Amino acid sequence: MPKINAERLLSNLRRFAQFGAYKTGVHRPTYSREDTDSRRWLAQQYEAIGLQAHIDGVGNVFGSPRSDRRLLLIGSHAESQNYAGWLDGALGVTYGLEIARTFAETPDCAGLPVAPVAWADEEGHYVSMLGSRSFIGDIDEAEIDRAVNVDHGLTLREALRGAGLAGVPRSLLEPERYVGYLEAHIEQGDALEASSKRIGVVTSIVGTRQYSIVFHGIQNHAGTTRMAIRRDAGVAATMLAMSIAKRFPEVAGPRSVWTTGRVTLEPGAPNIIPGRAEMLFQFRDSEMPTLERLDLTLRELVEETAIKTGCRAEIERTESGRPWHMDPAFQEAIENAAARHAPGAHVRMPSGASHDAQVVGCKLRAAMLFVPSIGGISHHWTENTDDVDLVLGCQVLADAAETILRGEYM
Amino acid sequence: MPKINAERLLSNLRRFAQFGAYKTGVHRPTYSREDTDSRRWLAQQYEAIGLQAHIDGVGNVFGSPRSDRRLLLIGSHAESQNYAGWLDGALGVTYGLEIARTFAETPDCAGLPVAPVAWADEEGHYVSMLGSRSFIGDIDEAEIDRAVNVDHGLTLREALRGAGLAGVPRSLLEPERYVGYLEAHIEQGDALEASSKRIGVVTSIVGTRQYSIVFHGIQNHAGTTRMAIRRDAGVAATMLAMSIAKRFPEVAGPRSVWTTGRVTLEPGAPNIIPGRAEMLFQFRDSEMPTLERLDLTLRELVEETAIKTGCRAEIERTESGRPWHMDPAFQEAIENAAARHAPGAHVRMPSGASHDAQVVGCKLRAAMLFVPSIGGISHHWTENTDDVDLVLGCQVLADAAETILRGEYM
Incomplete structure (x- = not known):
C-alpha cells in the first residue's frame, strides 16, 4: 500500500496558501499574479517528481507520467474565491501532487501512473469551470472572447495575456488515455462534523439553477411621492423574497437549498424610490x-409579485447545471479505503456544491472524496480542517487510486 | 405690478439645462465642470443686470443689489442629482434671476432690492445643503475637511480646488441685511396635478430620519449549508423590510412616507450566503x-428581527432633520398673489422633500412656492412641468416678492 508523507503534505498545503495569503485564508483570483505564480510553482513540483509538466492555454496545470498505461487524473482547482479559505480547491491539487510523489517513491506503485492536475477558474471569476470545460471540449473561442471578470470587468483575453498564456494551445482530453478522475475537496458544509464522520464518499453533485430576476417600478422622490401611488421595485423584490421563504419549504426536497446572494436597487440613493431591483437567486x-x-x-411567485405590486418582472435563468451522479465502482474504491483507515467514520453523501468532477465526469469515470469543514465554514478566510483529517483524506484517496489503477474496479 | 418676461424666463431655463444636458434632463453634480460653468454663467447674468456678482468659497452664487434697504433673497440650488431633471433647483435659481431683472426694468419696482442666489450642493453629492448651511454658519472647516463625494470618493477639498474655489472665503449671513428668503421649486410629487392645482403654497417641510441598518449573519457556501443552520443576513434584511411594510401603516401619519433606497449584501456573490446586509432606510x-x-x-422591529433570525443588528441614525414651518406672513403673500393670477388653482401643502429654505429659515423669515410636476416625476431625467405653469409660478413669486419688499407683511 502507498503510504503518503503527512508532514510533506501539510507543508505543501501551507506553502500553497502563501500564494495570495489573506489573514488565515487566501485571496487568489484566477490569473492574478498570485494565481499565476502558484501554477508555475506547481509545474516545478510536478517536474521535480519526474512528471512532464505543462500549463495549457487557460492555465490548467498537468503533470503527465511517462507511461504507456492509462492514467488516473487526480486534482481540483488552484484559484480561490475572493478573500476565501486556504483549502477549498488547493486541497485536491495538493493531494494530487502528494499521491503522484508517493506512488513514484513506492517501489510497488511506481508503475501506476497518477497524473496530477490543477484546473483553472472553477470559481468562475471569468467562466465557472473554465479549465475543466475547456479540457473536455465544452467551450469555444467565442465564449472565451466574450468573457469578462465578474468583479472588475477585465476581459478573459486580457487576463490570459497578462498571465503569459496568449497563443498557448488549450489541452483537449483524449478519453482513451485515462482510467478516470478523482477529486478531493473540503465538504463546505457541516454534515460530516455534525455526525462525527471524517470522510465523505460523494454520491452525486447537486444541480444548480441560477436566476437574474428584475422588477421594473417607477423611480421617484422618496419624500414627495405618496405611499399609495408608489411602484417601488425594491418592495417588489422584498415581497418575492418573502414569498419564496414561505412557499419553497412546501415544495422543496429535504436537502434543497436556496439563496438570494445579491440585491441591487437602482439608483441606490436613500432619498429615491428604486425604479429597478435585481435579485441574483439560486x-x-x-x-x-x-x-x-x-x-x-x-416563476409563479415572480408573476404573482408582479401582479400584486404593479412592477413589471423579468426572470432569466443564468445557470442550469443538471444533478450528476458519481461512478459507483470508484465510490466503492473510496469507501473501502475509508473503511480501512477510518472504520465507522465515513459516510456516503451528495455534494451541495458544484465541482470540476461533474464536468470531467461527462467524459471520464469520476468520483470525489470530502474531508470535514470545521464549523461548516467555507468561501470565507476562516475556513479550516483539522490536520489529522487533511492527512487521512489524502491517505484514503491514495489507497483508492491504487486499487483503481490496479484494475480491481474496472 | 412687476410683469415678468415669459419668453426670457423659459429661454434662460433652457439655457441653464444645457450645462450637463443628459437626454431631456441634466447630469450636473456639484463642482463638476458643468456645474462650475453654470455658476460662472449665472454670475455673468447677475452682473449684466447691474448686480454685484460673487461666487463664495463653497460655490454659492450671490447677486447683490447696490442698495441700503434690506434685501430679499430669492433662489434655490444650481446642481442636479445624477442623471436627473432639468428643473428641480434650477427652477428657483432662474426665477431669482428673472425676478431681479424684472424689478430692475420696472420703474415702479427698481428700488425694491431682490438678491438672487444659487446655493451649492443641496443635493448632497458631498454634504446635503452645504451651501445654505455654510451661509448660516452651520458648518465648520473640520466637516468640510472630512467630506467626500458619495459616488466616487473625491474629497470635497479636492473638488473645491478643481472648481477654482480653494482659499476663497465662504460668505456668512448678516441677518440684519435681509428681509427674508423665497424659494420656488417643482413639487416633486403628484398632489398638485392630481387635484388640478397649479400653485402650491408650502406650509412646512417634513422632517427626515435616515438610518443605516446592518445585520451580521454567517457567510457560507450557498450549496453546502443546510437551510436549517443558516444565518443569512440578507434574509434578516428582507424580514425587516416586510415587518416595516406591515407595521408602519399602523403607526404612521396620513402623509408619512418611508423608503428603502439601497440594500447591500456582502460579499454579493450568487453562490455565497450573505454574511452582512446593510439597508439604507428613511x-x-x-x-x-x-x-x-x-x-x-x-428600533423595535430591528430588535425583533435580530432575535428571530439570530443575526446581530446595528442601527445608526444618519440624518435627523426636524420638521420646519414656513413664515405665516410670507405664505399669505404667496397665496394672495396666486389668488390674483390663478384663482381657485392654488393650495396650501407641506413639502415632502428637504430644501435650502429649511436651513435659511432658521435665521431668516422664509417661504416656498411649488409648481406642478408632470406625473409627479422628479430626480429622473423625464422630470417636467408645463411651460404655462413655469411662467405662472415665476409671476406669482414676483408679486409676492413685491408685496413683501413693500413691507405689507412685515
Missing part, C-alpha cells in the same frame, strides 16, 4: 423533478 | 410626535 437539489418543481414555483 | 413626516413614534417602531 437553488440546488440532486433530483431533477425537485429542480423542475422549484423552477415552476419560482 | 422616513419623513411633518409632525415631531409621528417621527418619534416611527423611530421607536423601527
